[in-house]
Amino acid sequence: MHVAIVGNGIAGVTAARHLRKLDSSVRITLISGETDHHWSRPALMYVYMGHMRWEDVKPYEDHFWPRNRIDLVRRWVTSIDVEGRQLHLDGARTIPFDKLLLAVGSKPNKFGWPGQDLRGVSGMVSLQDLQAIEAASVGLKHAAIVGGGLIGVELAEMFHTRGIDVTFLVREHAYWNHVLPAEEGDIVGEVIRAEGIDLRLETELTEIVDDGTGQVGAIVDSKGDRVEVGFVGLTAGVRPNLTVCAGSPIATDRGILVDRTLVTNVEGIYAAGDCAQVKTPEGHRDLIQAVWYTGRMMGEVAARNLLGASDEYDSGTWFNSAKFFDLEYQVYGYVPSAMAHHQLPSLAWISPDRRHACRLVETEDGKLSGISVLGIRMRHRVCERWIEEGRDLAYVLAHLREAMFDPEFYRRWDRDIVAALSGKVAA
Amino acid sequence: MSTTLVQIGGARPARVGPEARTPTALEKAFLALVGAGSVMFTLALFAPKVFGSASWAAPTMFGLIAVGSIGYLWSGYGHTTPGIKNHGIFHSSLANRGALAWLAGIAVTTFYVVLYWHGEALEGGYQLLDPFAQKLTGSPADHWFLYGFLYTLLVLIFGGRMFLKYRHNRYQLIRTASVMFFQLGLAFLLPGVLKKIWAQDFYFTYFWPLKPDYLLPFDYVIGEGGMIAKEWSGHAVGRFMVIWSAVMALGAVPVLTWFFGKRWYCSWVCGCGGLAETFGDPFRQLSDKSEKAWKFERWSIHGVLVFIVLFTVLLWVNDATGRKLLGSDGSELFWKTYGLFIVMAFSGVVGVGFYPLMGSRVWCRYGCPQAAILGIFQRFFSRFRITTNGGQCISCGNCSTYCEMGIDVRSYAQRGENIVRASCVGCGVCAAVCPRGVLKLENGTFGGRYDGDGKPWSAFKDALRGRPKA
Structure with a gap:
């Protein structure tokens, strides 16, 4: 049997590792257009800050993959041929599969802000984002960060270590208060401000202003304040990456719809990690969990189910x-x-x-x-x-x-x- | 829509440790003091007649170096908030094997070569310390006295750096104070005083097999170059020292390691460890984490241990058989081989000289027979482990990167397994740099030391195979 896995993030890689653990004969192909090898996405900031080199954030040495007979393919998947059971990759390559796992992660949210596609605007999710941020940092004096989540505060710390001033726009009245209780949110806000970050609460981005050359020149927020900046980090959360499902019969909503065994509406095709929307019984909100640990847990369940089990995903005690x-x-x-x-x-x-x-x-x-x-x-x-x-x-x-x-x-x-x-x- | 231009104050200094960025004006001033002291010392080395053994010379130049260094570090870390600030380390030439690192490596290596093979060439340096040596040891300074002095000075200055860098971390503060105390007190001052009183120095913090002569047959132990001067051999003091070395080597090593792991020695007491944990800290990230390095390490360190054990046994047998086996001075061959290849080349030239290229624990990891013995006890008979906190690991790699012993800590942490490794010296930096509170050094119950998601038996088999499972 040949299992193709799209995405070499934590969900895809955990699935690949567990497939190999459980079955020594299954053929495993791990496809990613982003990087040759699996790396720790939460460690992105440490590469920028100089705590680690790129090779240090790879959790497995490069020889791990051939040794465990996990074939790596560095391509972007362009479409899925569900009928013909094959993936189309860029460069006109195809990969046939018996079973498929989609672990394609998420993308930064963009809410249709004017100027959101200017040069100097980026999320911080992928290696390509990191490269863009690194390039934008040369000579950068002031950056804006939009959205009070974890990635936002990471990006603030990154710029801070290079002496770049940061204006940090947060919509809520305390930092991360859709997760933290009010008092904790206040404490974190104090910590951010104590570092000299210009944290602005209860305000939203209304416009990213072009400096006349197609590059970011300033931002304007919902209070009408304008800040001259050379970079805008969009960190207002992430949403499942559905690009790869376009044009296929794989059912999607906000994420790729799967039942609790992580199978999609197409038999033999599974989804796990950030991109999956796990259907729950009537009356409950579906689960979209864009967290490292849940990606890892889903990857494990997916591996067992790809090999014929029908285990239900349960994130256990949060x-x-x-x-x-x-x-x-x-x-x-x-x-x-x-x-x-x-x-x-x-x-x-x-x-x-x-x-x-x-x-x-x-x-x-x-x-x-x-x-x-x-x-x-x-x-x-x-x-x-x-x-x-x-x-x-x-x-x-x-x-x-x-x-x-x-x-x-x-x-x-x-x-x-x-x-x-x-x-x-x-x- | 009304728009207001909001201005934020000019760029503040980056929150980066002083070693990894351009110095500020104040830092430059302090560096100038270090530079002045260093120039004076270099001048003394190459032109011994300039300062001779003038009593003001050494205090002036080493005072400049010490005050300048501490001032530089203090002003450098002063504007960082307490916490892990490894910012810019891999952008730094000195800390990431750039040109500066090679220069530093060549300089220190050269110093060791001169020290071991042409010690007299350092006369301009050690005569500076003559007044001090006379007071402390009652004898003139030689190149070994200069070496001990510089070594201790580095431990103290860079210990100060540890106090600043890890001021939020009590484990690091106490541990650093400990290595500074043992280096200054028991490896420098006390041996000096003993030399004055007994005409023989003695190191209470070194035992067989790191100091193999401390457990050799008495004939090798007593007299010139041995552990005890002839006139003290029958004396209570001499007997105490013999008993002390035997009790420490054979008793304290297993017992203390059972309770605390090998860290009680390697990162709290030992002088090599003391230098690695202070002067070596800026280079800890350069250790090789590859599986290949681990395989090499296990052969090399245990190879040195086997060599010393065999030789010690051989000398005792030789002694017991009336020296028929190896002739009258069987130790000569041993000292020639061991002294040249292990002590000089391995622990000195490579061990310290290669700090900026291979990290701070080259000797401790690949060569030290004491570490090998402590490691065997730690691996099989100790309550010490690094506990992994359930499922909280994000595989970021800070722990592995900053492990000076080159342990791939992350490979255990991301599987939820505790770390029980022979080589771990218990410096605690993995737990300090972990951004998610995943690691904790602790002395728990022996039976529970592998607790975690992994199964003890498979973890053990993996350790023997030397590779992570899929």
Whole structure:
């Protein structure tokens, strides 16, 4: 059997690795137009900042692929011939397949802003984006970043390390507040501002102004403010990349529609990672998860199902992490954002210097719903176990030390947290 | 629509460590002090008569170097916020094997060649330290005294740099203070004082097999060039030193490694480690992470260990058989081979001289027999591990890149497996540079050290095979 995988990001590569683990005879072809080899997309910023070289962000040495008999093809897929079971690639090449996995990732959102296609406007998702940003940085004095998500703050840090001023437009009234609770969003905003970033909340991009040469010259926001900039980073979220499905009978909505076994409406064709829209039972929102970890988990499920299983994708107890300049963030379980319609009771502790915080969220029936921390590291397995075992907050506080994951000799924040919060919990 | 022009203040200095960018005016001033001190020292080396052993000369030139360096680093890190700031490292010529790195490598290598094979050529340098050496050791300075002095000075200056760079990280602060203390106190001052009192120096922080003479038959240990001066051999002090070296080599090494991993020695106590963790820190990212390098490492480091163990056994047998086996001075052959190839060429010329080209732990990784023994204990009989935090790894590669021992930390972390590796010296930098809080050095229970998603047995088999699984 020949499985073709389109996309060498984390979902596609995890699928390829697991296919090989599970079956030594399946033929695997991994196709990407972006790069020759798999690389860590979240590490893009570190290449720009000079923390690592390009070869350092490749998680596997180049000999890993031939050794595991995973054939690599560096081409863009132009169309999918579903009937004839083959892929058309650029350069008039075709690749026949028995089964297909689409792991084509996502693209930066563009909302039809005037000037969004000028030179000097870019997202930060692909290697090609990185190259564009690198080229634009030469002689750049001031950049604008539009959209308050994780990629936006990464891009801000990148420019910051080169002494380039940054104006950062965020639509919401606090940074990332469709994910973070209000207080945490405020703290992150303070961190961003403390670095000297010109963070502007509750404002939107209205226009990117041409400098007369087809290059970005300035931006104008919804408050009417104009800022002269030489670069605009579009980081207002991402959406599934559907380009490859155009003209094929593969059903799409916002993403490539798949059921919980990650199969599309066409038998033998699967989708995983950022590009997949996982259908859920009536009354629930479909899942589009554009996160590294879920891409990895979907890749694993896809590999099993490509080989004949019909396992359902389950992201399990939610977790995620991020870093905002020097401030680390981790979340385990469900912690409602400032914008969530339905809030849950929670206990929050914030250190006096506002660089450490912990929030414990309770479900309506008094169980631990989720834990989020800023400037503190916690153990994934312990937090996950507490949530799955339905522990209450009193138990969590009594055992908090078990969850601490900060390096040795660090201040024992669990003591401060317990001292502050234990009085507020019914024994 | 009304538009207002908003102006943001002019470009601020990039938030980059001082080594990876053009210096500011203040930094230039401090560098000028370092330059002045260095020029004086170079002049002394090439024209010994200029300063002779004038009592003001050494304090002036080394004072300029120390004050200038610390000032430069302080002003350089002063405007960064506390946190990991590896900005620009791979854009830097010195830190990314550019022309500057080659120049530095050639300079340090040349110094070692001269030191080992033409020590007397450094007279202009060591005579500067004569007044100090007389006070400390009661004897005139020689090239070894100069070497120890410069070595300690580098550990202290670059230890200061570690304090600035990792000021947010208590593990790094305490560990750096530890290597500075052991280098200054137990590897420089105390041996000097002992030399004055007993006419014999002794290093409490070195044991067999790193200092093989500390566990050789007594005839080799006592007397000229040995561990104990003849007049002390029957004395309680002499007996204490013999017992100390034996207890440390045979007892403390396995016991402390069981509790803390090999880091208790390699990145907290050892002088080679001390230099690597301070002066070597700017070069840690240059270690080779390839599987090929790992394969070579396992042969070379254990090869040196086997050589020393065999030779030690042979000398004891020779001693027990009335020296019939190797003749009256069997150690001569050993010292010639070991001294030339291992100590001089390997640990000195390559080990330190190649910092800017191969990273800071070349000797520790490929050659040190002490590290080999500690590593075997760490790998099989230790509670130490680097715990991987569930599924949080994003495979970014910071951990592997900044591992001075060339361990591909990421290959474990991205599979959710703990890291139990013979070579890990426990410097803690992987955990420090991880942007997602994935890694933690800890001494847990022995049985649970492989806990994670991976199965212990398959992790063990992978380690033996020396390659990551698909």
